[in-house]
Amino acid sequence: MPAQPPTAQQLRDWDRQIVWHAFTQMAEYEPLLIQRAEGCTLIDLDGRQLLDGVSSLWCNIHGHRHPRLDAAVREQLDQVAHVTLLGMAHPVTVQLAKRLVDIAPAGLRHVFFSDDGATAVEVALKMAFQYWQQRTPGRPEKTCYVSYDLAYHGDTLGSVSVGGVARFHEMFRPLLFDVVRLPAPETYRLPPGVSAAGACGHYLEQLEAVLAREHPRLAAVVIEPLVQAAAGMITHPPGYLRGVRELTRRYDVLLIADEVAVGMGRTGRMFACEHEGVTPDLLCLAKGLTGGYLPLAVTLTTDEIWQAFLGDYAQSRTFFHGHTYGGNPLGAAAALATLDVFEEERTLEQMVPKVERLAAHLRRMADAPHVGQVRQRGLIAGIELVRDRPTCEPYPWEERRGIRVCQHALREGVWLRPLGNVVVIMPPLSIRLGELDRICHAAEAGIRRATEDG
Numbered sequence: 001m002p003a004q005p006p007t008a009q010q011l012r013d014w015d016r017q018i019v020w021h022a023f024t025q026m027a028e029y030e031p032l033l034i035q036r037a038e039g040c041t042l043i044d045l046d047g048r049q050l051l052d053g054v055s056s057l058w059c060n061i062h063g064h065r066h067p068r069l070d071a072a073v074r075e076q077l078d079q080v081a082h083v084t085l086l087g088m089a090h091p092v093t094v095q096l097a098k099r100l101v102d103i104a105p106a107g108l109r110h111v112f113f114s115d116d117g118a119t120a121v122e123v124a125l126k127m128a129f130q131y132w133q134q135r136t137p138g139r140p141e142k143t144c145y146v147s148y149d150l151a152y153h154g155d156t157l158g159s160v161s162v163g164g165v166a167r168f169h170e171m172f173r174p175l176l177f178d179v180v181r182l183p184a185p186e187t188y189r190l191p192p193g194v195s196a197a198g199a200c201g202h203y204l205e206q207l208e209a210v211l212a213r214e215h216p217r218l219a220a221v222v223i224e225p226l227v228q229a230a231a232g233m234i235t236h237p238p239g240y241l242r243g244v245r246e247l248t249r250r251y252d253v254l255l256i257a258d259e260v261a262v263g264m265g266r267t268g269r270m271f272a273c274e275h276e277g278v279t280p281d282l283l284c285l286a287k288g289l290t291g292g293y294l295p296l297a298v299t300l301t302t303d304e305i306w307q308a309f310l311g312d313y314a315q316s317r318t319f320f321h322g323h324t325y326g327g328n329p330l331g332a333a334a335a336l337a338t339l340d341v342f343e344e345e346r347t348l349e350q351m352v353p354k355v356e357r358l359a360a361h362l363r364r365m366a367d368a369p370h371v372g373q374v375r376q377r378g379l380i381a382g383i384e385l386v387r388d389r390p391t392c393e394p395y396p397w398e399e400r401r402g403i404r405v406c407q408h409a410l411r412e413g414v415w416l417r418p419l420g421n422v423v424v425i426m427p428p429l430s431i432r433l434g435e436l437d438r439i440c441h442a443a444e445a446g447i448r449r450a451t452e453d454g
């Protein structure tokens with residue numbers, strides 16, 4: 001006899017007692033079970049509708065249950081669900097690689113597939129390392145990386161090593177490799193004596209000092225272009241990325257651009273690097289690559305790096321790295337359909353009024369008594385709550401101000417997830433203006449209520 005389907009209560013109990021949720025204190029976890037979704041709306045087990053204000057953790061692009069994406073995955077299922085990339089390929093994966101190099105910043109001509117943002121970064125780190133070992137002439141002493149305070153590149157040990165979020169990463173310090181770390185090039189808490197106008201130059205001088213001193217041992221600079229997302233949507237000064245590219249070229253250090261969060265249209269261009277006319281040596285994509293449907297990631301790179309790995313089989317210049325499901329055809333089909341929808345629906349053009357609307361909401365919120373800074377790049381927004389505006393004094397994180405904002409928003413039917421004291425608004429690019437208004441109003445009301453006691 002078939003088993004009875006579980007009751008809603010059983011599911012909640014199992015969710016609380018058996019499932020170990022990512023980045024979640026399980027002693028406090030309150031189950032929220034999403035049964036299905038439509039467009040930008042999540043629908044829970046009780047039929048309650050929640051607007052998805054953070055794109056299911058920054059990955060949904062064209063909405064949930066998009067007919068074009070649904071059909072692409074179904075059609076692929078009728079062909080084959082999975083083909084390995086070890087020694088063979090599926091046409092859809094090959095087509096995706098070609099599409100990506102066609103639209104990527106000029107010079108990125110090869111695509112390595114994996115399945116998550118962390119693995120895409122891991123691949124970039126190892127590729128950069130091995131490149132210096134075996135290029136001609138070899139530079140085997142180039143083994144170290146430059147990364148940034150507050151950076152987030154994923155949770156595998158390599159990507160944690162180049163990360164810099166103390167609360168996530170400090171515990172694992174003994175397991176990590178050393179990096180040369182620079183302060184985050186932020187625009188809110190500026191170093192003493194540095195003006196907003198002088199910030200870009202200041203941070204580039206810092207980088208140049210490190211490169212000038214250390215370049216013989218540096219393999220690569222690892223950066224989240226324009227916005228350090230998990231850091232709290234920290235925005236870099238305009239011009240910084242271009243300056244980093246110029247300096248890394250001058251000192252013969254590779255540039256790894258982690259576009260896992262900012263790529264795929266988020267900033268208003270398909271790739272964040274386009275805003276500053278930059279081609280990195282390695283570019284990582286994941287999250288939005290499949291429209292938020294399936295785990296798939298890529299590391300794009302140049303012909304120069306590719307060439308250093310070619311040779312006779314016995315020379316062992318092969319890139320000895322791979323993931324079982326890398327380049328999975330279901331994911332590749334979803335990614336190709338995602339790119340098709342960008343064209344068919346002119347997603348980037350359609351975004352323009354939404355970005356403006358979001359900016360208008362943020363300008364209003366910026367005046368609230370405990371809003372320290374509002375930050376925006378395209379459809380990425382972070383609203384930093386502070387105890388004291390003049391001194392930028394943060395709220396102690398134990399006070400959970402961000403979480404409280406999101407709890408209020410949830411009661412208004414809007415799902416948000418904060419980064420500490422930063423309220424994040426990062427809806428699917430397909431969000432409608434009316435939906436965006438609802439998300440922003442819920443966030444604003446939540447901020448008011450979560451900060452009314454000072």
Ligand SMILES: *Cc1c(COP(=O)(O)O)cnc(C)c1O
Binds near residue numbers: 152
């Ligand atoms: C989310 C994120 C990652 C990690 O991606 P996963 O798919 O969660 O492994 C890496 N880099 C950046 C910039 C991210 O935002």
